[in-house]
Amino acid sequence: MSTIQPIAGDAGEHPDLALVERVRAGDLAAYDTLVRKYERQIFRIAQHITQNREDAEDVMQDAFLKAYEKLDQFQGNAKFYTWLVRIAVNESLMRLRKRRTSKTVSMDEDLVTEEGSVPRDFADWAPNPEQNYDTSELSDILRRTINGLPRGFRVVFVLRDVENLSTEETAEALGLSVPAVKSRLLRARLQLRERLSRYFRAGAKPAPLPQKSAASPAERRG
Amino acid sequence: MTCTEFLAMLDDVIDEQIAQETRAEIEIHIKKCEHCEVVFNTTRKTIEIYRSHEVYELPTDLRERLHTAIMDRCAKKKKPCC
Numbered sequence: 001m002s003t004i005q006p007i008a009g010d011a012g013e014h015p016d017l018a019l020v021e022r023v024r025a026g027d028l029a030a031y032d033t034l035v036r037k038y039e040r041q042i043f044r045i046a047q048h049i050t051q052n053r054e055d056a057e058d059v060m061q062d063a064f065l066k067a068y069e070k071l072d073q074f075q076g077n078a079k080f081y082t083w084l085v086r087i088a089v090n091e092s093l094m095r096l097r098k099r100r101t102s103k104t105v106s107m108d109e110d111l112v113t114e115e116g117s118v119p120r121d122f123a124d125w126a127p128n129p130e131q132n133y134d135t136s137e138l139s140d141i142l143r144r145t146i147n148g149l150p151r152g153f154r155v156v157f158v159l160r161d162v163e164n165l166s167t168e169e170t171a172e173a174l175g176l177s178v179p180a181v182k183s184r185l186l187r188a189r190l191q192l193r194e195r196l197s198r199y200f201r202a203g204a205k206p207a208p209l210p211q212k213s214a215a216s217p218a219e220r221r222g
Numbered sequence: 223m224t225c226t227e228f229l230a231m232l233d234d235v236i237d238e239q240i241a242q243e244t245r246a247e248i249e250i251h252i253k254k255c256e257h258c259e260v261v262f263n264t265t266r267k268t269i270e271i272y273r274s275h276e277v278y279e280l281p282t283d284l285r286e287r288l289h290t291a292i293m294d295r296c297a298k299k300k301k302p303c304c
Binding site (some may be wrong): 017028031032036039040042043047048053054057060061064065068069118119122123124127129130138139142143146157161162182185186189190192193196199200 | 233
């Protein structure tokens, strides 16, 4: 009677593993479920690394296709998601190499580890400073600020703090050691804080004024 | 505790991976040191803001288009088992 799939195995096995097994047995619908579960995250990660929307679209497709093709190589000792992120990170780097026609595109590019390792700005922020900006202004600030970080810091911050991977999973997905992830995470967090302080410090931006009638560029002189 | 020692533990403090005894020391330091208090609060806020505002959204129509493309391409491949 009952054909309900068990949610997890006896040993608290991750529910993705059951889906992976079904895909391996030829069930494409199970893969559909996995793709739907992680496609937004993979797209975001790819866009953070490539900083280009079209590249992120291609990476997302190629990563899921590659994961499907290589599913027999997936070992159940890692999470499926971590394994997938690693594929997406590699696909993103490959895409950058193609675009730049330069030989060296890596996670270590532009890493100046001393920079930003010590806080300099000690101004306190306004309470709920993000509310002083409308949604598109805030997105713009956040995007520009994170894009200013070296790729190797940016991707660690994104995986660890935005996508909520553990330190160990982040290390695994990026092929880095745990101490390297920790050191990059601290610097990424401090550099972002320092850069955001410009916008969020108390008095940085007065409370929003009533909307002016659309100011035309022609009003500006000189 | 010095500011340098505090900074070295900042990530663990933020991620709440600090032993009870150290936590007490940290709280004492933060109460005395305004700079470290600001760094702690604003770093935590930085993470919170990035976590709650998606910098790159995947619009529903694009998501559906990409999803269909992925599944179509997978369907054309042979199944991944041996």
